[in-house]
Amino acid sequence: MKHITKNDNVYNDIEGKHPVELFYALLVFFYTPLLVVLVSANRISDDIGSGSIRYIAFRCSRFTWSFGKFLGQAGMIGLALLLSGIGAYAVALIRLHGTSAELLFNIFGWSLRAWIYAIPFLGLSMGLSHLTRSGSKATILGILAISGCFAISAMDMLFRNASGWKAGFSYIATLVPESHKILLWRSSPIAVATGATWMITLALCYLFLGYLVFRKRDI
Amino acid sequence: MTHAVTTTDLVKKYGSNRALNGLTISIPSFAITGLVGANGAGKTTWMMSVAGFLKINSGSINLLNSGPFNPNIHCGRISILPQDSDLPNESYPLETLIHYARLQGLTRSDAVRSAKAILEAVNMGDRMNSPIRSLSHGMRKRVMIAQCFVGNPELILLDEPLSGLDPREVANMRSFISQRGSQQTIVISSHNLHDLEVLCDYVAFIKKGKTARLRTIDEITNKTGLLTYALSMLPDSTAGISALLPNCSFELSPETNQLSCRFQPSQLSPAGLNAILIPHLLETTAIITITRGDTLENQMLNEL
Numbered sequence: 001m002k003h004i005t006k007n008d009n010v011y012n013d014i015e016g017k018h019p020v021e022l023f024y025a026l027l028v029f030f031y032t033p034l035l036v037v038l039v040s041a042n043r044i045s046d047d048i049g050s051g052s053i054r055y056i057a058f059r060c061s062r063f064t065w066s067f068g069k070f071l072g073q074a075g076m077i078g079l080a081l082l083l084s085g086i087g088a089y090a091v092a093l094i095r096l097h098g099t100s101a102e103l104l105f106n107i108f109g110w111s112l113r114a115w116i117y118a119i120p121f122l123g124l125s126m127g128l129s130h131l132t133r134s135g136s137k138a139t140i141l142g143i144l145a146i147s148g149c150f151a152i153s154a155m156d157m158l159f160r161n162a163s164g165w166k167a168g169f170s171y172i173a174t175l176v177p178e179s180h181k182i183l184l185w186r187s188s189p190i191a192v193a194t195g196a197t198w199m200i201t202l203a204l205c206y207l208f209l210g211y212l213v214f215r216k217r218d219i
Numbered sequence: 220m221t222h223a224v225t226t227t228d229l230v231k232k233y234g235s236n237r238a239l240n241g242l243t244i245s246i247p248s249f250a251i252t253g254l255v256g257a258n259g260a261g262k263t264t265w266m267m268s269v270a271g272f273l274k275i276n277s278g279s280i281n282l283l284n285s286g287p288f289n290p291n292i293h294c295g296r297i298s299i300l301p302q303d304s305d306l307p308n309e310s311y312p313l314e315t316l317i318h319y320a321r322l323q324g325l326t327r328s329d330a331v332r333s334a335k336a337i338l339e340a341v342n343m344g345d346r347m348n349s350p351i352r353s354l355s356h357g358m359r360k361r362v363m364i365a366q367c368f369v370g371n372p373e374l375i376l377l378d379e380p381l382s383g384l385d386p387r388e389v390a391n392m393r394s395f396i397s398q399r400g401s402q403q404t405i406v407i408s409s410h411n412l413h414d415l416e417v418l419c420d421y422v423a424f425i426k427k428g429k430t431a432r433l434r435t436i437d438e439i440t441n442k443t444g445l446l447t448y449a450l451s452m453l454p455d456s457t458a459g460i461s462a463l464l465p466n467c468s469f470e471l472s473p474e475t476n477q478l479s480c481r482f483q484p485s486q487l488s489p490a491g492l493n494a495i496l497i498p499h500l501l502e503t504t505a506i507i508t509i510t511r512g513d514t515l516e517n518q519m520l521n522e523l
Contacts, residue, residue: 051304055366058270058297059322061290218273 013187020096021106024088028081028114029181033121033146040073041125041142042135044214049133053219066211070126070203077122078115085111113184116196120177121146123203127210153178177202222281223248223374223404224269229278231264237428238264241278244423244431251400252433253415253422254408255519261428262408263302266376270299283373295323298367299376306351312338312362313347316369323370330370337365340395342388357384364392368399375399377407381414393418416440416515424519442512443484446492449477451505463495 014022044066047053056065085107092099125142132138156173159166173179180202183195222245231239239261246252254262267273269280271288280287283296306315313334320330338347341361346354351362360383367375380396381389396405397418409415415422416436423433437443453476454460457469466486470479478500482492489511500506 051301052307054270054272054299054301054304055306055319055363056322057272058288058290058299059294059319064290216274218267 007182007185010182010185014185018092018103018106020088020092020099021103021110024085024107025110025114025185028084028110029117029184032077032081032114032118033149033177034143036077036118036121037125037142037146038139039077040122041129041139043069043073044126044129044210045132045138046135048219049135057219062215063211066126066130066207066214070122070207073122073126074115074119077118081111081115081118082108113192116192116199117177117181117184120199120202120206121149123206124149127206127208130210130214149176149178152176175202221248222246223283224406225281226265226269227279227281229265229268229280230276231261231268231273231428232276239268239275239278240428242425242428242431244425244433246404246406246423246433247421248404249401250420251397251405251407251418253419253436254406254425255412255415255422255515256425260425262425263378264428265425266299266378266406266408267301270297270301270376272301295325295370296372297374297376298369298372300363300367300378300380302378304363306359306362306366308350308352310351311348312343312351312354312365315351315362316366319366320369323372325370333369333371334365337368338362340368341365342391357388360384361388361392364395368403371403374404375406377405379409380407381409381411389414412515412519422515436515437512439518440512440515441481445479445481445512446489447477447479447510447513448496448500449475449507449510450500451476451507452503453478454500454503460496460499463499464492467492 047069053065060068085104089099089104089107092103124145125138128141128145129138132141152169152173153176156169156179159169177199180195180198183191183198186192186195224246225244227243229239229242230237238259242261242265244265254265256262264273268275269282269288271290271293282288282293285292288297310318316334316338317327317330320333321327325333335344335347338344341364343358343361343365346358351359354362360380364377364380367377377396381392384392393414396407399405400418400420407415407418419436421433421435422439423431425431453471453473457471457478460469461467464480464482464487467480467482470481471477472479480492480496493509497506
């Protein structure tokens with residue numbers, strides 16, 4: 001377990017937790033970024049492509065529409081993660097003895113953390129979605145972008161103690177969610193709050209960069 | 220005359236192509252104005268620019284006397300029926316219109332009332348809770364038209380509103396739109412010139428994104444100064460009738476067997492003209508129809 005976490009603090013925090021909640025946490029943290037991109041990347045581009053934005057654009061500001069889409073998607077993803085938590089608890093209830101309300105509470109805690117972790121990926125995919133009229137193109141851009149994020153994070157780990165230009169990866173890595181994910185695995189509320197702040201800040205930065213192009217473009 | 224929209228020297232480029240090339244036009248308030256022009260003349264581009272969908276390259280737009288489109292100022296005051304734009308397929312007409320009305324600032328109860336009334340008016344009352352994806356093209360078009368009128372905006376831009384509707388619905392929509400022309404400013408872009416002739420108070424001819432001549436429909440079709448007689452057989456010349464009515468000018472069209480008579484309404488009324496001309500014509504030929512003015516189609520073909 002210590003080898004898997006590669007972090008003593010995280011190891012200490014999760015030691016002794018129920019295997020179901022740890023397995024659930026591992027699963028949702030692993031799959032959520034890709035699922036978020038697959039579900040959300042076309043939300044804005046499809047509306048631009050189909051022209052349905054033109055029924056809205058004279059009724060509210062483009063910012064309101066764009067940010068509203070982001071909040072709506074964030075809510076949908078939160079709901080999906082909550083349901084996945086209930087599903088995980090149901091599996092534990094059926095297959096294992098000794099499940100308790102505490103386990104359900106802990107699983108919801110991981111759902112919440114996975115949701116926070118999903119938000120920057122949502123911001124990234126929806127930010128990119130502002131740039132194109134094609135839903136497929138937006139999805140491809142989103143997949144490329146999250147692959148880029150994971151590549152940067154991997155390079156950061158590879159060159160952690162390097163010097164020279166390779167050390168630059170540690171700075172670039174602060175701009176991707178992976179670098180701050182570890183904070184969401186901690187038990188300390190301060191660590192989780194710090195992680196959440198990073199995640200939300202990154203999400204808004206990604207979203208607004210896309211919006212800056214969108215606010216000036218023809219629709 | 221007050222103007223709901225004034226655009227001055229409007230330029231919109233798509234790459235090297237100038238869709239609008241210095242278009243200047245003023246749309247009169249509380250009237251129905253038609254935009255006429257060939258494909259690519261710039262009618263849709265003009266509407267989209269006015270509604271704030273397109274970023275113009277130069278020129279100015281004065282919308283409802285408060286500058287170019289600004290959602291903080293114009294939200295709920297203008298609406299548009301955009302061309303080639305789908306409504307959200309998975310939603311329902313009533314739900315969609317209530318949502319739009321709420322965005323325009325109406326309270327929930329007002330939004331419901333307004334959405335229901337408009338959907339009833341466009342004969343969609345029985346399908347207001349059906350998924351939009353299950354509606355036919357014509358029904359969707361009626362919902363699209365309805366969304367323009369929800370919340371009673373001051374300015375309504377309709378891009379090809381009657382295309383794709385069956386003849387009965389075209390007649391209903393014409394009546395629906397014309398009833399609102401005195402309360403709201405409506406601009407219609409259409410290639411169906413008969414519809415424009417019936418609906419519009421004013422017509423603007425747009426040519427190559429540049430020239431726009433705005434005149435009343437009566438001026439264009441010359442309803443007060445032109446009578447056209449369709450005859451079974453044309454007279455050999457107009458000399459005889461010209462002698463009878465020296466202040467009128469006559470023109471024979473052998474292709475259509477028509478005799479056109481232009482006159483000054485201040486000197487002669489259509490009834491007076493007919494009283495003199497009809498007995499004379501009936502001596503040699505039969506009169507099939509008498510039409511006041513020219514058609515918008517003929518005028519457009521001459522202008523563009």
